[in-house]
Amino acid sequence: MTANRIADAQKQLDTLIRAAYAKAFPGKEMRDFIIEIPKDTSHGDFASNAAMVNAKNAGKAPRDIAAALLEAMDFTGSYFVAAETAGPGFMNFRLGQNWFSDSVQSVLDCGADYGRSDYGHGEKVMVEFVSANPTGPMHMGNARGGAIGDCLASALDFAGYEVCREFYINDAGNQIVKFGKSLEARYLQLYLGEDAVEFPEDGYQGEDIKVRAKEFADLHGDKYVNAPSEERTQALIDYALPANVEGLRRDLEKYRIQYDVWFSEKSLHESGAVMDVVKLLSDRGMTYEKDGAVWYKATEFGAEKDEVLVRANGIPTYFTADIAYHYNKFAVRGFDRVIDVWGADHHGHVARMKGSMDAIGLDGSKLDVVLMQLVRLMKDGQPFKMSKRTGKAITLTDLLEEIPIDAARFFFNMREPNSTLDFDLDLAVEETSQNPVYYVQYAHARICSILKNLAAEGISPRPVTAAELDLLTTSEEKELIRKLATLPEEIIGAAKNYDPARLTHYVIDTATLFHKFYNACRVKGEEEPLMQARLALCMATRIVIENVLGLLKITAPESM
Template sequence: MTPAALAELVRTTAVDVLAARGLDTSVLPEAVTVERPRNPEHGDYATNVAMQVAKKAGVPPRELAGWLAEALTDNASIAEVDVAGPGFLNLRLAADAQGQIVRDVLGGADAYGQADLYRGLKVNLEFVSANPTGPMHLGGTRWAAVGDALGRVLAAQGAEVTREYYFNDAGAQIDRFVRSLLAAARGEPAPEDGYGGSYVADIAAAVLDAEPGALELPEGERHEAFRRIGVGLMFDEIKRSMHDFGTDFDVYFHEDSLHTSGAVTESVEQLKTSGHVYFADGAWWLRSTEFGDDKDRVLIKSDGAPAYIAGDVAYLRDKRHRGFDLCVYMLGADHHGYIARLKAAAAAFGDDPSVVEVLIGQLVNLVKDGKPVRMSKRAGTVVTMEDLVEAVGVDAARYSLIRSSVDSALDVDLDLISKRSNDNPVFYVQYAHARLSSLQRNAASLGIDRGPVAEADLALLTHDREGDLIRTLGEYPRVVRSAAELREPHRIARYLEDVASAYHKFYDACRVLQPGDDQATALTTARLHLCEAARQVLANGLGLLGVSAPEQM
């Protein structure tokens, strides 16, 4: 019995108990909370539903808890119910009911943990969107890992997710990049406000290879040639490095298209009639203070030119016109102001501001030998995605960037995540999967067929370590749902470490395969099914993180 099934059993039992005594059943919540207690000696699960509703029902909490305990004990799935403290219910499942979790995992297979929470919801998930002026830095790399994982998690809950990269091919940063390319092509130092690093010289040389006479062109044509070819080459490299990192996008949206198509002008004109935009000091302003901004923001400057935010407003309008119900932006630590601005823009277009969500990620630092790693061989001033992958590999890089909340700055210890030991979280989880895969191969080599799980006697799984592993596996659907609701894929990584820990403890305490020529027993096959369920959950969770589940290590 999964936690969700147990919660529903508790609720339906509570309805019956209250109704039988003529009490109001509407006081019960739509969903009863059932959790695993911190101290396993208290039981398999606990609920505070009696304390939650007793006052509304007009009965003492412990009395209501006692009624519930008596009724629940009559259910064959429940082995024992104790009333604790002011009215907590501590429950122990019958062994066979607990074994149903194993059946659920194996029956669901790759789909175990998936649900319909967001079925029918069209989500635009924009992440990374780094300027195409250099190799991908660590901040963008963190978003590449977390954003891709979040997309997988939302899709696992039924959402239709479009992963989008906003290609910043307009603005001053592109001009600085082009001037840096031109300087490198001429053998001159980079402009004071330009970009350094050997990659600039490499791209400048590639531009000349593609168009050998580019430097002899008239100034305007020369600048455009270096812009068109150089920016294209840089962006192709970003896309390639992203793909190699396991992150691909469905849409690459060009900022420049918003200006050339007239979308910026159309959006601002529409906003002028909304009441959320006003004219002052010769400029048009967005009332973003109404949504928590520290000041209103200029949309159209006094010289008639659109401010940068005008492009963001037009971009949001474009997303909504494409039919997205939810627009999620994953932005860097210096973009807090965008939360209020984008919500104000949504309101100005007549939308509920909740159609916009902005997730802010904090900085990433690399540490080696206890000291910060600051320089890149190629970029000159920053550590890049390629530097990290070259040092530790894709799996370790992705996992280490995902497993912590993006709300906090992250120090990635290169020494730790390079280790092939249980101190390294990604190795710890992947090794558990490989060990479980090896166990099934060993069983097959011994001629042991565990058979259909429906025929297995899972009630034999009564050891404490077996129960702890089973109940941990039962938490997976709830963890995936929580990760989706809170937009926190790191919860899955931490949960997988709990699964690996529960499995290793089980394996140390419970022999799975018999020694020598001893015959396999019903307990052997039951434990093999449990092990396969653990392997399946680890594989599913790693898949949501975009990390491989190796069968051998």
């Protein structure tokens, strides 16, 4: 765990308020209260409603309680130097310069670890995201899901959780049958002609199917043209599916996503785990038979209707495999919490999936689903339909040929996952302060430039004393320091609320406050102690920007 001066100040203030209450109102019970950072810090650095929530217990008006508490309060040895009553009985508290100095020093001391905490207490968490169908390339939804899932996993790791990133390969079921039939038709068409071989009505029409069939033909020639259909189809699947999965892996690595586990759905069927979960549900009295099929009593766990687990033909449904997969996550591999990042079109699946965990004797509340809304591409202020090689929806590869990876990862995390995202293609490639990722990277490059220019004049940063850091007293300096100090809390918030957009908003605000500081406060040309203090603040800001961009897996350039 690294420093968290916001939490330290809150704990101190909590102790100060409780001690003052015990002194001012001996023997009176004290109710819990809130300590928060006001939106407008000109009124105070922290505020509390302690006087208001304890009016009944203390038997006085809130303002009178606040006045009594402030009179009984001793700030000696703390970060606080003053307080006042506001409104109906709020108490506003002001931090002393030592808190600001300590906050800068903490960032410098912690370096690349600044922002880490033990909030998660090592809880074992899996984040499963993207899990694109391996029958074709990844599309825009996968691009957003990849950025959200990966950055959420980074935030959870920094917040003290033990995190596993997982990709679920849907390599079983109807879509693989359809995949095989599509490949078979394209392979046979190469030798017999398109008119001679009818393409399946529900087959995959993408150009990628033709490419895989041609690769297979180049490898095996017409060897399989006269083979039995089942043998031919299986050979095509055995070639094309691993190639597609490898393509997904390659595209995701280009997108800076690396998974700890690639989990095969097929392995669940082969190991017997899918039918085991049917037996487990049956043993618990959660199934019944109807029309030759095995049904799960989903309505007993909040679903709108019961679900088929095993069809009349003996083949388990996709839902059954999904239950077995989540059972594996919790019961077999022992994750304390599982987070699935799904498209918003899966919203109806959430309750029944959580309910199924309760039905098999697990805790459905430990399964969380982040539902992700659609992305609209915008160009020239209008919705834009981009189509390239496939003639269909834009793929992740297409997108990354058009815009930088840094911009893609940043933009996809600009809004909460459950908000529709308008992705401005023009803005993403713009090299101006209007482009938020460019704006943040420019702040980092500007700090590097300051250090480089001073080094050229023989001036280097040196360790600074607390007394020198106490010279950072302008409003611009204090605003920036306050923002740097909140990073650990912001990362905890992103992890707790499953909202990595908090990190992009935070780093944009940090860049804004740095530019404001830079324009108001000279570094070069000041007295040496103040110059070094401001250099220290520049370096602390650089660390914070680097750390946040690192969580987002976005580069922090030293020059632009």
